[in-house]
Amino acid sequence: MDREEDNKLDLDRLRARLREKPRTKAGQVRQAWPEIKALFDAGHSLKDIWVWLNEIGIEIGYARLSHYTGQLKRRDRSMAEAASVALKITQDAAVAIERKSADAPAVLADPVQEPEIDPLANVRERERRQPGFQYNAEPDPKKLI
Numbered sequence: 001m002d003r004e005e006d007n008k009l010d011l012d013r014l015r016a017r018l019r020e021k022p023r024t025k026a027g028q029v030r031q032a033w034p035e036i037k038a039l040f041d042a043g044h045s046l047k048d049i050w051v052w053l054n055e056i057g058i059e060i061g062y063a064r065l066s067h068y069t070g071q072l073k074r075r076d077r078s079m080a081e082a083a084s085v086a087l088k089i090t091q092d093a094a095v096a097i098e099r100k101s102a103d104a105p106a107v108l109a110d111p112v113q114e115p116e117i118d119p120l121a122n123v124r125e126r127e128r129r130q131p132g133f134q135y136n137a138e139p140d141p142k143k144l145i
Contacts, residue, residue, distance in 0.1 A: 021057070028058045029068040036069065037076075 022028050029036070032053065039049050046069065050062050060068075118124075 025058070025060050025064060026068055029053075029060065029065065030072070032058060033072050037072075040069075 022031055036049055036053075039052075040046075046066060047062070050060070050065050053060060053065065
């Protein structure tokens with residue numbers, strides 16, 4: 001029986017620490033971020049939030065709070081963009097699979113080769129249309145004055 005208890009993790013001790021105040025200012029702001037974000041969404045200013053945080057025991061300077069909240073907003077925005085991209089990729093993949101399954105009999109009957117994609121097409125196009133003056137050693141006589 002003691003052997004079984006030794007192999008189990010005591011996660012209750014970790015869960016009890018979730019409500020403790022973190023040591024660092026950044027950790028304290030991260031812990032309060034859901035509430036801070038809700039205050040921003042409700043229209044409160046950073047200055048008011050800063051005052052309220054200092055009142056509840058998160059003693060932090062205004063500039064540092066501004067920096068931390070900016071970082072957290074950027075992190076949230078990038079996570080939302082990543083989730084949006086992942087959702088778009090998933091939807092596109094589902095549509096492609098659906099199209100392939102619908103076209104499967106037709107593909108077997110009439111194989112069509114897809115055109116090759118040239119990975120250097122943009123480089124070749126840029127070289128072809130170089131800006132500025134291009135010297136031509138053998139000019140076309142029709143294009144001369």
